[in-house]
Amino acid sequence: MTPDEPVDPTAENAAPQPVLAVVGRPNVGKSTLVNRILGRREAVVEDVPGVTRDRVTYDAQWRGRTFTVVDTGGWDPDADGLAAAVSAQAEIAVAAADAVLFVVDTTVGATDTDEAVVKVLRRAKKPVILAANKVDDERTESDAAMLWSLGLGEPIVVSALHGRGSGDLLDAILEALPETPAERFDEEAGPRRVALLGRPNVGKSSLLNRLVGEERVLVDSVAGTTRDPVDSMVEVGGEIWRFVDTAGLRRRVAHASGAEYYSSLRTQAALDAAEVAIVLLDASQVISEQDQRVIAMTVEAGRALVIAFNKWDLVDEDRRPQLAKEIERELARVHWAPRVNVSALTGRSVDKLAPALRTALAGWETRIPTAKLNSWLSDLVAQTPPPVRSGKQPKVLFATQAGVRPPRFVLFTSGFLEAGYRRFIERRLREDFGFAGTPIEVSVRVREKRGKGGN
Secondary structure, three states, X not given: OOOOOOOOOOOOOOOOOOEEEEEOOOOXXXXXXXXXXXXXXXXXXXXXXXXXXXXXXXXXXXOOEEEEEEEXXXXXXXXXXXXXXXXXXXXXXXXXXXXXXEEEEXXXXXXXXXXXXXXXXXXXXXXXXXXXXXXXXXXXXXXXHHHHHHOOOOOEEOEOOOOEOHHHHHHHHHHHOOOOOOOOOOHHHOOEEEEEEOOOOOOHHHHHHHHHOOOOOOOOOOOOOOOOOEEEEEEEXXXXXXXXEOOOOOOXXXXXXXXXXXXXXXXXXXHHHOOEEEEEEEOOOOOOHHHHHHXXXXXXXXXXXXXXXXXHHHXXXXXXXXXXXXXXXXXXXXXXXXXXXXXXXXXXXXXXXXXXXXXXXXXXXXXXOHHHHHHHHHHHHHHOOOOOEXXXXXXXXXXXXXXXXXXXXXXXXXXXXXXXXXXXXXXHHHHHHOOOOOOOEEEEEEOOOOOOOOO
């Protein structure tokens, strides 16, 4: 696809596919097995533990059904302790998957790490397929029987390297996956889910304790005290919310390849499971690149957003004008997000979080009727037509809102629309319809011209 090629929204707006997360220790053959499932070499494979570092998604197909495969990578038990590693991988499985493929190296057998993972996956209450990998011939099949001890049912014997048993494995995967993925945001499933995010030591745990009214979460002045996410049912503004307090994104630089990696995964997993995020910033300090990274993760995840400036009790008269300039400069991209100034220490304005959360969720779920949307768009295009491109002016034929959570719009045009004009339409959508607290996706679909004289 060239930069000038129009964005085709059909893929991103198609019915969602069920998701399979592939988890396991380093070097058990996960990426090789992913390639076998895909039927093509896409996942990077190297005989070194931990090559796969980030979650990577692929589209797979078997017996006419399509599904998404998430290669989650392995973990280093020595990086920041086994608990952090297990938590990171399990959070991915819980948040992003409809089923989990747990890969074990049959030649090694079940290790303490494998057994720890099983406990977490069992609590996740997701279907788990146990793949006994590296069974390259009949002589090693008996070794796979030892994996019954994990309590996950019958191990499916495979050789990712040679393809042995891959058909049986794929059949088991299809049996475990639902025809369509489970609805992630069922309004009747309980309290709205809130991810409490921010870089280390901005006061996430202190704020949660203030909201809960007890010492629910360990609080320490040392950055990165929180290791694992802690769910708390909290009453704010007369409504019950489910809060998740997550570890900060940055840990000691020396552990960047370990602890920071897992903290990032936990943060992403919290976003995957949440509907709205409160990103907490330290009002007494300069808005940092790390703060912006957390905000960017929230926007890219398509979640509703509230920005809370904590430690407002430390903001003096000299800091306030400086902070105002930083907000204008550093947070221009998310000017639409509600902002609340709070103090976890004194309790200042924490009750204002509930109205901000409701505002963000309302924007996140807003839908514009098609007739109203197109009437508005016709007036807008008449007042400000799209810029001429290559001597031609594209026409905006009509638009539709393809979805909510977040709001997604598709513009059908006679030619490609410049990115600047799409941003202009997004800005006017916000001005005229609100959408406070939510990212908006605007994509373009160019209508194909019919050939002259053809049938």
